[in-house]
Amino acid sequence: MYALKKKQHGVFVGVDNRGKTPSVNNTPEIDRHFIRKHIKSFLTVLSHYTRKDSNRQYLSANLSLKKMFYLYEELCMKKRKKLCKINIYREIFCTEYNLALHRPKKAQCSICTVYYEKKQQGELDDDDEEQFVRHQRNKESSRGQKSKDKQRAKTDKSFVVSTFNLEAVLPNSCSMVGDLYSKRCMSTYNLSFYSLGDGKGTCYLWDEVNGGRGSNEIGSCILMHINSVAEKNSHLKEITFYSDTCGGQNRNQYVASAMLYAFNQHKSIEIINHKFFERGHSEMEADSIHSAVERAKKNTQKLSLTVGYSCFNGQKEEPLRSNSNEFSGLL
Template sequence: MENQRSGVFVGIDKRGRHTPHNKTSDAALKAIRSHIESFPVVDGHYTRKDSNRKYLGAELNISRMYQLYQEKNKDNLPDTQIVSQAIYRKIFNEEYNFSFHIPKKDQCNICVNYQKETSIGTLTPEKKYIYDKHITEKIRARQEKKADKDHAKENLDTMVATFDLQAVLQIPCSLVSQIYYMRKLNSYNLSIYNLASKHATCYLWSEVDAKRGSCEIGTCLYLQLMSLQRNIKHVILYSDACAGQNRNQFITTA
């Protein structure tokens, strides 16, 4: 009565102190994280040095993962502990740096920076000069490649080829749900393509046999050179500028 007369509330304000009835329990969150982490992941093929993002199989997506989550936990968790796809997606996007595709750099840093700075109006004359020089060198390289190709067609003692390492191949590849959770075997494929004869040679190995560095690339190139016909006296090879595999001292001095 005294509190009512004075108008002063001396109790404890309990507003906002109760647990929301629809709050996701710790057990349910743990089940989500455990399921996401049960899928094998790999590093990106092209951006291993530029990003720490991991990549799931290309046959997966969040909807498919959520479907597998439901199938796996329908007998292990009560219905009240099976979260919605929205919550599953929220945990996946906010707590994990995962993606479903292999990133590929179709453009170099010079081209990307030029386009970006041109669009926002911060391009300097120095960077414009660097870009123009880069484009000139690219055109010249293509012209040299075409000239070498034409020369190889007319001269049987010359071989001109391109080589590149394919993105990581994970095996086995299947739509069976149990295989999604298995640790897959990483396989590597180096393809060498003869521009004149249009003949391709593939060197395939797995992570059990070796890695995918300069030594492995050099071994494949050595095997290719040893398999050439005796009339081949000159060999010209073209590749991308991947420093760890193609453009390094081990390949150039092999």
């Protein structure tokens, strides 16, 4: 009847009043604000090993949405606030915050973890603050140096910069047949180099029969890699390596001796640098090679060094170059 009364010359000229009455099912803003305040009360930690820039933060691994809601219920009873249902709590958590309830897949820095735990418990002192600030400063410094070297390597043919890292042990046998697995299982090792200038990767592979995972094997691979780079690049004058600070593999006298030997062998090379990332923040481009290998290995029924590791090729935009190593003539 209202529409008919407001009709002139066949056209409705009244005011549409639909949707102006507040819904009785809407959660009041004051209650939603209390939920937001409760979510913000939980300590969050940034992911250290996310390769791409991300604003996602992570809650403690012992939390879950149900546990958070249970704590919210207790707080409402204590503060005598209106209790909202869990679906409202979940909606606000999922739509208004970029939070994750699981622990990041990448490893966390022990120094940062201890710092955040002490901060949450209110046990921080001046020494902890000073150590954390120095730790963060060193992290940013190493990242900045790598970025500068990367940009230089893209334009300067006489300069090569690479990151290298040893992958987790790869078992040769991928078969789920018990007898076959136990009789043919043999550990294989992969040291990956990633050239920051051209984005190409090189993998040095060997099994436990030909070597272990110590500094001698790492130094031998570095020596072979320098020889390979020098052979292909006639303009090479300076080469820089980035790695983590593992003392048993990278940061020791044997690796330094291998680099010194390569320096004396190649007269065209004027400088060989070995720079280290800050402890706990050694994420690097070489890790992307390991991720590609792990993904390919899931679809591989047989993994053997003699067949050339087919899962190492074709997984990146630029195919990986893999080398099977025997260290008898190098160690």
